[in-house]
Amino acid sequence: MEEGKKILVSGHRGGMLSYENTLTDFQLAIDNGLEEVEFDIWLTKDKVPIILHGSNNTIGFEDPLGEVSKDTMITEITLEQIKRYELPNGDHIPTFEELLDVCAGKIVMNIEIKDPNKEVCQIVLDIIKQRELTREAVNFSSFHHEILTALKEIDDNFDFGYLYRSEEELDPEYYPHHGESVNIAINHVTKEVVDTCHEQGRKVKVYFCKAFPEKDEHYPHLVECGVDHVFSDHPLKLLEYLKTA
Known part of the structure; x- marks a missing residue:
C-alpha cells in the first residue's frame, strides 16, 4: 500500500459479527475496534426511524402474531x-435512538437512508441535533440522490456519499460531481475511476452486494486502485489483510 495511505474499513450493516443491524452486532463492532459502522434507516408507519436492511423494501420476516x-x-x-x-440472534429490530445509545461517541456511523420519503430527512437530522453529533461522528449515504x-x-x-448501483455502467467522468464521496460497487472499481474521483476532490468508498460478494481476491485490487474506504461484510478479515498490505 502507498506509504501513508490508509483504507478505512466500515462494518457493513453493523459488521455482521452477529446478526446484521442489531444492537449486539454494533456492540461487537465497538468491542473489536472498528472505526465505523454502516447501517440502513427506514421510517415506520408512525414515523419512527428504525435500523433494518429491508430487501425489496419489505419487512421480510414472519410476524409472530400472523397479522403482518x-x-x-x-x-x-x-x-x-x-x-x-x-431476529435470529435473539435481538429485536432497533430504533435509531436505541442504536445511538450504543454507538454515539464510541464509533463513527455511516447512515444509509433507505426510505425514499423525504420526511425521513428532518426526523433523522432532528435526532442527530438533539444528540449534538457532528460530521466527525456521522456521515450519510443513499441511492436516493434526491434524499441527499x-x-x-x-x-x-x-459528508454525503452518493451511492451508485452495481448494474449501472457509467463513464468514470460521470461519478465525481456530487457530495464528498462516490460510493460504488466492487465491480466498478478501477484505477481510472478512483483517480478521476480523487482529481475532483472526492473520496471513493466501495461496497459489495449479492451479485458481487466480498472475496479475499478483491483485497489486493482495492489496495492497488487506491480506494479510501470499504464497507466490508468481513471487516476483521479485511483489517487483518491490510496490516501487511
Whole structure:
C-alpha cells in the first residue's frame, strides 16, 4: 500500500459479527475496534426511524402474531408491530435512538437512508441535533440522490456519499460531481475511476452486494486502485489483510 495511505474499513450493516443491524452486532463492532459502522434507516408507519436492511423494501420476516405479511412494506408497519419480531440472534429490530445509545461517541456511523420519503430527512437530522453529533461522528449515504439533496438543504454540515448501483455502467467522468464521496460497487472499481474521483476532490468508498460478494481476491485490487474506504461484510478479515498490505 502507498506509504501513508490508509483504507478505512466500515462494518457493513453493523459488521455482521452477529446478526446484521442489531444492537449486539454494533456492540461487537465497538468491542473489536472498528472505526465505523454502516447501517440502513427506514421510517415506520408512525414515523419512527428504525435500523433494518429491508430487501425489496419489505419487512421480510414472519410476524409472530400472523397479522403482518412478510411482504408488507416497512413503511406500512408500526413500531409496535416491528418490535414483535425476534431476529435470529435473539435481538429485536432497533430504533435509531436505541442504536445511538450504543454507538454515539464510541464509533463513527455511516447512515444509509433507505426510505425514499423525504420526511425521513428532518426526523433523522432532528435526532442527530438533539444528540449534538457532528460530521466527525456521522456521515450519510443513499441511492436516493434526491434524499441527499434534501438532507443538504436542511443541514450541509455533514459528508454525503452518493451511492451508485452495481448494474449501472457509467463513464468514470460521470461519478465525481456530487457530495464528498462516490460510493460504488466492487465491480466498478478501477484505477481510472478512483483517480478521476480523487482529481475532483472526492473520496471513493466501495461496497459489495449479492451479485458481487466480498472475496479475499478483491483485497489486493482495492489496495492497488487506491480506494479510501470499504464497507466490508468481513471487516476483521479485511483489517487483518491490510496490516501487511
